[in-house]
Structure formats: C-alpha cells, structure tokens
Amino acid sequence: MVALQLQSVGAYHxxxxxxxxxxxxKLKSGELVAVIGPNAAGKSTLFKRITxxxxxxxxxxxxxxxxxxxxxxxxxxxxxxxxxxxxxxILLARKQGQSWGVSDQDLRLIDDIMKALNIEAIAFRxxxxxxxxxxxxxxxxxxxxxxxxxMLMDEPTSALDLHxxxxxxxxxxxxxxxxxxIVLIAIHDLNQxxxxxxxxxxxxxxxxxxxxxxxxxxxxxMLREVxxxxxxxxxxxxxxxxxxxxxxxx
Amino acid sequence: xxxxxxxxxxxxxxxxxYRALARxxxxxxxxxxxxxCLSFAIDLAWGPARYDLDEVVAALLDPDSVSAQxxxxxxxxxxxxxxxxxxxGASLSVAGAQMQTILANPLASPFTLGxxxxxxxxxxxxxxxxVPILPVAAGLLVPVNAFIMAxxxxxxxxxxxxxxxxxxxxxxxxxxxLVFTFNAALAFLQxxxxxxxxxxxxxxxxxxxxxxxxxxxxxxxxxxxxxxxLFARHAWALTAIRLGEDxxxxxxVNVRRIRxxxxxxxxxxxxxxxxxxxxxxxxxxxxxxxxxxxxxxDQRFFLPGSILSGALLLSVTSIVSKSIIPGVxxxxxxxxxxxxxxxxxxxxxxxxxxxx
Numbered sequence: 001m002v003a004l005q006l007q008s009v010g011a012y013h014x015x016x017x018x019x020x021x022x023x024x025x026k027l028k029s030g031e032l033v034a035v036i037g038p039n040a041a042g043k044s045t046l047f048k049r050i051t052x053x054x055x056x057x058x059x060x061x062x063x064x065x066x067x068x069x070x071x072x073x074x075x076x077x078x079x080x081x082x083x084x085x086x087x088x089x090i091l092l093a094r095k096q097g098q099s100w101g102v103s104d105q106d107l108r109l110i111d112d113i114m115k116a117l118n119i120e121a122i123a124f125r126x127x128x129x130x131x132x133x134x135x136x137x138x139x140x141x142x143x144x145x146x147x148x149x150x151m152l153m154d155e156p157t158s159a160l161d162l163h164x165x166x167x168x169x170x171x172x173x174x175x176x177x178x179x180x181x182i183v184l185i186a187i188h189d190l191n192q193x194x195x196x197x198x199x200x201x202x203x204x205x206x207x208x209x210x211x212x213x214x215x216x217x218x219x220x221x222m223l224r225e226v227x228x229x230x231x232x233x234x235x236x237x238x239x240x241x242x243x244x245x246x247x248x249x250x
Numbered sequence: 251x252x253x254x255x256x257x258x259x260x261x262x263x264x265x266x267x268y269r270a271l272a273r274x275x276x277x278x279x280x281x282x283x284x285x286x287c288l289s290f291a292i293d294l295a296w297g298p299a300r301y302d303l304d305e306v307v308a309a310l311l312d313p314d315s316v317s318a319q320x321x322x323x324x325x326x327x328x329x330x331x332x333x334x335x336x337x338x339g340a341s342l343s344v345a346g347a348q349m350q351t352i353l354a355n356p357l358a359s360p361f362t363l364g365x366x367x368x369x370x371x372x373x374x375x376x377x378x379x380x381v382p383i384l385p386v387a388a389g390l391l392v393p394v395n396a397f398i399m400a401x402x403x404x405x406x407x408x409x410x411x412x413x414x415x416x417x418x419x420x421x422x423x424x425x426x427x428l429v430f431t432f433n434a435a436l437a438f439l440q441x442x443x444x445x446x447x448x449x450x451x452x453x454x455x456x457x458x459x460x461x462x463x464x465x466x467x468x469x470x471x472x473x474x475x476x477x478x479x480l481f482a483r484h485a486w487a488l489t490a491i492r493l494g495e496d497x498x499x500x501x502x503v504n505v506r507r508i509r510x511x512x513x514x515x516x517x518x519x520x521x522x523x524x525x526x527x528x529x530x531x532x533x534x535x536x537x538x539x540x541x542x543x544x545x546x547x548d549q550r551f552f553l554p555g556s557i558l559s560g561a562l563l564l565s566v567t568s569i570v571s572k573s574i575i576p577g578v579x580x581x582x583x584x585x586x587x588x589x590x591x592x593x594x595x596x597x598x599x600x601x602x603x604x605x606x
Contacts, residue, residue, distance in 0.1 A: 080493045084547050
C-alpha cells in the first residue's frame, strides 16, 4: 500500500519560488485527489515538483514503494506532431530506458489499456490526425502503461465533452480503487471534483489554502476568496454537494 | 468515447497489427539495403573508362587476374569514391535526422544551420590566405580548417540552445543567421582571392567525392561508428523527445542530458565529412525526411532508415554525376539536389499527412 505526503514543499521556476509551503495529510492508496485553484495558481508547477522535474524546498515522502517509476505525470500539453501511430506512442511510454525488443506482455498491456479507454479504433492513426479529446485519452494511456502507483494528471478532461469527462473520471476512480493507486487530478470543474474526489487540495497564488474532505474544503467562503465568485453549495437528492454560481464577486 | 469505438476490435488485433507493421518496416529496411548494394555495385562498374562487368567483378574478387590499369581504376579511384559516397551520405543524413529530432524542426540540417557554410569559410581561409587555425601539415590545412570552423559553428548552436529561455525556433533562426554570416565572409575572401585560389574555393564549395582517400574514409567511418551506438542506446528517449519536452520528461527522459550528448556527437558527425568532401547540402535535410515518410519516427526504424536513405541518395548521385556527360565527373554537391528533388517531391505529394 503506497502513501504520499508533502511536507513544506516548494518549487522553483527559474530562480523564483513559484510554489511554497505545501503540506498535505498522508494521501493513501485508492484515493482520488482533486487539485483545484485558479489559472496560474501553481497546480502544474506542484505536479512537476512532485514528479522531480522541478527543484524546490521541502520533502515529497513516498511510503510503501521502491519503484523508481512509481510516479507518472500526465502533462497538460498533449499536442504532438511526431510521425508515430497512437500504438507506437503508447509503447514508447512503456519502453523508456529498456531494450529495443518488444514482448507480448508489453503489447498485451497496451491492448488492455486501449480497450479500457475505448480507443482501440484509433490505435493505428497518426498522432497528428487526432482531435484534442483523443489526444488527452492517448496521453492518459501513455501514463497508465507505465503502471504507476501514483498518477498526477494535469487537466486530463479539459478538452473532453461531458460524456467523456464523466467516463474518464469514473475510470480513474475505479483504477485508483482497483490498483491501489493514488490519483491526483488538476481540474477546473468543481462539481466533478465534488463528485469524484476523496480529497480536495486548493492552491492559490502558489500556496496551499486547504486540503481535506471535499465538503470541508469547497465552501462558499473559499469560492469567494479563491475564485472571486458568489456561489451557493446545495445538496442534490443523492446527497452530493453542488456548486451553483450566482456571479462574480468584485 | 462511444463515437470513437465504432467497431469492436478483437483483443489481440492491436498486437497482431503492430507486429505486422514492424515486420513491414523491417522489409523496407532490407529492400533499402539491397538497393544500396546494387547502387554501390553500379557505382564501381560505371565510369569514364568503360570495362565489362566481368572485368570489374574479377578486379574485386581476384585483383591479380586483371591488368594493373583496371586494378588501379577499380581499387584506387572508384572504390574510395563509392565508399565515401555511402559513408558521407549516411553521416550527414543521421546528423540531420538527430538535429531535426532534438530541435523539433523539419528545417534543421548541417546545411541549413550554417555548419556547411562555416566549413566552406574555413576551407576558403586555408585556400586563399593559407592561414592555419591549428598548426598542421600543409596537405591537411584545408580539411582541418574546415573541420574546426564546422565544429565551432555546431558548438555555438549547441551552447545557444542550452541557454535558459532559448526556444528551438530561436536556435534555427540563429543557424540561418550563421549561414548568411559565413556566406558573407566567404564572399569577402573570394573577392580578395587570386584567380587560381578563387577557382579552388568554388570547386571546394561545390562538394566533390573525388577528394576521397582511404584515410579520409576510415576517419569518417570511425566517427559514424562511434555515433551510432550512442543514438541506438537512446532510441526510445530520442523518439519520446519528438512528443515534446514535457511529455518526454514525464516518461523519465533526461531531456537536457540527451540533447547535450546528441548535439556534441552531431557536431563531429557533420563537421568531419564536410571538411573532407566539401559542401553537400541536400542529403542532411532530405535523407531523414525520406526515412520519416517511409518508416515513421520510431528511432529503431528511423535511425537505420536515415542511414540507408542518405547513403543511397549520395550513392545514386555519384552514379549520375558520372553519367551526364561521358568522361566528365560533375561535383556531387551540384547533382545531389537535382537527383533528390524530384524523388522528394513525389514522396511529399503522395504522402502529405506524414511529411512532418
């Protein structure tokens, strides 16, 4: 069982400390954590720091794994003009640092992931011919094929229609439960966050504002102060909280 | 996702189709190798002095059975040129392929980034002024000057590309600026040159395989053989870099280190052949594009594909350069583009979606 905890974590962009002092409770196997905050709040920077792509103060504590590929990061930018098929691009993610040979086991895993994401029909299409939504699904497959224990997904649903958003978030929630992964998803849709997340982490101006149960974190005060909006939190008939926006706060 | 999954596909269909595609690419590589062998054989058999094919084969297999003249023509004149065409074509094409890969730009090549122009300037400096950049024997003055200038240009591009905040587009623009700078410096030297020196400079800049000698071949081949294992070791990582820096980094690729290593090796791979045979512009740009269009950008196929397409292009050009006017061997730099452009156009027009 893997666990992740951030202790006073910060991240440098160049010489500037862009994210600072992020401390979370221990995030556990099977949890889906929504990372929310306005544009340029530091969500992507925090993900890159956790992955080790950026340097910074503080500690990223990993428990229960010695796998050097334990963390897989799905970047926000999924555009690519390489002359590769979708299948080759997923294989590429799987084979990094390994020999040229491709085993049946590698290919079977790719087939399974493509089937789970329902993208088999585009398997041998060129990357450059994909729509934005298809690229995001391929990017998710590339992250999953590395069989991570912790997955950081930077706005994986931003280019997807509502049906696919729900399908992907539902799929990731099931993957987290089934494979004991910790999944962190940067997301702007607060209602999707409320529906799927076990925890919500709020970033504002490079600092963590809150991290905890969705109903404790997503409050009217937080929405006004972080997002500068007037909103209500209302319960639906299924006892889920929903954000209803009334307008911007000035 | 419902609209994507139009037809349910068997679970093993992806695997089987991938294996079939990989086999097809291997067959293409075998076909290119066979074409290269054929081209090499014709290059040896063809020339101003006309010999029967059996005489050429005899000269190759049993040199003592043919006259000294045939032996000298086949082994001392045609063989170095034919091998140099293959080695130089392969080197420039691989250098161009990896430049295009790490700079994410289809225009990158030793020619377009100013490396060939720098080499030409170095060579002209030696021919016109006899000024050595390094103290070397007079016979080595031209190639050594050309090599040093080519290396300086490549390292300049490399260090600029390492600076913080410099995009790959900026690097390509700087390379183009280098082309103009060195061309201006070359024109300045040509303006000052004596008539004899001027004609030597012009001939050098046209690129010619007739300058090939066995030591030059061994040196160029050694650099190529040094470079290939390094590129092969990083095949997955180099392919990942084509998906973008962030994506490659997310796969665990140390993009900065691979760029540094690759650029340093490219600098040798482009500077050495250019310093020996002069400016041959087209191969480094188009060789990789041909390989990309036929085989895609998985470096396990793209790398050998670039080697073969560059080698084949220059080998065929070597034959054409001897065939236009009987008895005259044209400088290969002139002929390369004339041979390659029609073929390249036909590939682009038949394969537009996979051009870049």
